[in-house]
Amino acid sequence: MGCASSKRVDAAAVPYRPAPTSLAVFDINTIEEPWLKHLNNTTPLPQDNNKPSLPAPILHKLNLLDATDAPQSWDEISKTLQDLKPPSTSPQQQPQPPQKTKSFHTVEELDAKLNPKPEPKPKPNPELKKPADQIINSSIVTEPVRGNKLKENMFIVRDRLERQKEEKELTFERLRRDPLSAFPEKCPPGGSEKVVLYTTSLGGVRKTFEDCNRARDVLEGHRVVFDERDVSLHGEFLREVKELVDGEGVALPRVFVKGRYVGGLEELVELNETGRLGRILNATRVERGIGRQTCGGCGGARFVPCFDCAGSCKLLHRERCPNCNENGLVHCPACIS
Template identity: 60%
Template sequence: MGCASSKRIESKVDVYRPAPASFAVFDINAIEEPWLKLNSAQIAQEQQDKASNRNLPPPLLQKLNKLETTEAPQSWAELSKALDDLKPNLADAAKPVVKPPSTSTTKQAPQKSTSFRTLEELDAKLNPKPNKGLRKTESMRDKPKEPEEKKEEGTKQEVGEGFKSVKDNIFVVRDRMEREKEGKQANYDRIAKLRRDPLSDFPEKCPPGGMEGVVIYTTSLGGVRKTFEDCNRVREVLESHRVVYDERDVSLHGEFLKEMKEMVGEGVTVPRVFVKGRYIGGAEEVVELNESGRLGRILNATRVERGIGRQACEGCGGARFVPCLECGGSCKVIETAASGGEVKRRCPHCNENGLVHCPACL
């Protein structure tokens, strides 16, 4: 029942199909019984044994087949007779087959190494020389010696015909010439350096009275720590070489400071070192020369005085100055005037600090 506009619905019916493991599709004939499998295995083994017997000689196979078809021997005499008949056939079959020895023997040649270490070995590998051995009829004494020039020409021709020698390569030749040139230049520079004056690289600035020794300008005041430490460092370097030096303390004598500024220039601080009229430099330059070993060569070449020097002076103890004996270090003296009175004047013998040069050091 329904209206005319309604659609017809068709239902699909699925047909029942049993599963593969169901009893409905189980085929009992597809199962193999174990006794059937055993029989098939025995048949296959018998066939394999027969196939292996095919390798036996035909006479022996005939006898074995005959024994299988006929009845087995009943008495001991028949059995021994059957075994005696089989013995010669078994002896012939047991003999090993000996192959004839091969006449051609091939030996593998040893492989040669293709590596090389020098240019001569590479040339020898690229251009092998032919082995020209002597014959049996020839002797070493009868063979005349070839001149060396001919041998060299022959080798040159052989090399030219084959590969070009590595020694004749333009880059190798150029490299060899450059190395020879550098070696000659290095030897020339070394000889020239030995003959040259080691002080020629330093400017010529000679302090008063310092043409024949070592003069250093220092200070004994510790107001500026870096300057004071640099002065001590320069003293230690010179004392390690046991050099007798003339130390001029600018804090004790103002004239020394004027001398240093006239030679080196304004704005230069102490220490400053001079060796035989040549200006060496300050603390950094002296330490660098000492570490490189150049300072020792300079002192040895200039032959400066070695020893303890003024440090052994009993008067000043190496300070080079002592208090003035006239004014007692006060820088003032009392003189009698023309009118008969006393007048205080500046001491003409001492410096601004009331010091004079040690008479024992001069």
């Protein structure tokens, strides 16, 4: 049917093929149910040797629980669960033998352990007994000042350094004017205007005898006229030096310059080595010269035998001579004049 001008089209014959989802291609029998796979699966399952297996009594109890029709009470279930628990196999601790200790314990430590001392009670805080206004005032007063300390202030430090410098200059100036101001004032009788040297002429103690000779040589080296007072010739000299150097001992020699105590041999040698002794003697203007060594009567010893008793200290074998000392000596009249 159609118009006369239409052409005939020959169609090729194509065989029919159902769609892939058609029931003709989909076989429902080929589907395996998941709960039936283990029935058709003939491959043996790998056995886990490490997996723990339950013992037979426990499995038997579980089967009995499944076989019961009526529900059991909670007491029976808890009792069954307690039976299912594995027994606790804790290793029993064996008693250890007593060990010997190397520590040493005394009886005092044992007594202190048996009778401990009571702990001292804490002392009550005195601040708690104060009224509130006093506590507030004390806290305000004792509150530390913040900032740098007052002693570290640069102006105060500079003033302190200047003051110390002025004190040193004043001390130096005073020593320059009066070199004896640094020595204590101890004036022997009649020695306010001269050099006094206490010595001994006894050679029983060799060191003391040599020290006295050395002190005499130091003063003679400066050509100073000094008053040497030998304590071995006159006991009054020994009493004088004991009173002057009380507390320092009576070790000789002892030197005094115009009523000032200079010291012993060590101080005299130190002043001589540093040059201060010469400056002191020049500033004090002591007498220079040979001194009593040129005396024709005593030769510098200052003592001669008594003219009345001739050194025997006695008159008519009974009375004590009033003019001489305990050694029968009197002052040289040539030195005194």
